[in-house]
Amino acid sequence: MKLVKKKENPEIPTASMADIAFLLIVFFMLTTVISATKGIEHQLPQQDKKTQENIEKEDSVYIKVNADNTFTVDKEPPASIDAVGMLHDYLYPKLSNNWKKPIIIYVNPEAKYESMVAVLDVVKQLESQLMKEKNIPNLTITIPTQAEAETWGYQ
């Protein structure tokens, strides 16, 4: 009896390809977090710098964030933190003339964190505006801690 051999074509089974692919999709969909993590950058002062100078309150722009959701800048009367935009109008002429003027943001320990962020945001906006308009490099922004403020005689 003559046996007829069936010739089988070699092939890679791809039927399960879509299943594997969808399994991977589900995994990545579940683990993906599409939330852009962004924030305001801030450089902490370097304590070991020998060139560090003690700056007098009068030589700087002194912004004080108060506990009652208000802020004061230099000798101006206190204003609500909601009107923090006015800070821009005050700082712009001062800093466009002298960008080296240090900005000190003193925050009352009882003030809310968001009040400080609101003030810092305005200053940072001004910084990027000055950089665009006048090619002024980074402003000197300091947020003294309670211990530093006491040492420097601020508050």
Place this chain on the structure above:
Amino acid sequence: MKIGKTKTVDAYIPTASMADIAFLLIVFFMITTVFQVDKTSLTLPRSNVRSEVVKGSAFIVVTEGGFLKVSDGKEDTHPIDQSDVLSFAVDLMSKNPEQPIVLKVDQNVKWHTVDQILDQLGQAHAKNLQFLTDLKIRQEKFE
């Protein structure tokens, strides 16, 4: 003239491109996937100025209740005592003196809590800090 019978075509959904679409989606999710070290949900303060957080940044999280969590940027956040931030920061700085640190703080937290953290970070010679914020809807245009 005799018209021939119209051939009936079997209805089917073409699935040949299924795998292609699936792999395209995989690539998309692979690229966009970020394994976040912290998943604490809190209300962040809002700001207009925001820059992207550097990958691998260390995290210090402060919840509304004043509880602290930290992560070195590789492992998930774990609770920590407020006085231990200094040793955590010193450890970080010894590994990488340029290590960026992200502060993820609830908007209602009182400043003295953040102040103590900043004080300890300063002692540890930390340099690059970032205050995590949400996008503020711009009301006033300065430009």
